[in-house]
Amino acid sequence: MTSKRELIEPTPGDKRYVRRDDDGRFKEVVDVGRSLAADQRQEAKAKAKPGQGDRGDR
Known part of the structure; x- marks a missing residue:
């Protein structure tokens, strides 16, 4: 299992x-902006668990 995405603000x-x-x-x-835009463009085949939004449907 991969680690959850963590939000940081350097x-x-x-x-x-x-x-x-x-x-x-x-x-x-x-x-963040590019990640959220990419999440919306992708049509994923699998459901993702919380914190794994870039790896499946939400």
């Missing part, structure tokens, strides 16, 4: 979704 107005590996380091970093 500087004011710059929000990002990140996933962490087992050691707590950033594994994947995605800008």
Whole structure:
């Protein structure tokens, strides 16, 4: 199972979704606006659990 997406804001107005590996380091970093737009464009085949919105239907 992959880790949940975590919302961080390194500087004011710059929000990002990140996933962490087992050691707590950033594994994947995605800008929020682009991520939400991509989620809406995709037609997924599977339901996603909470926190995994980029990996299936919601």
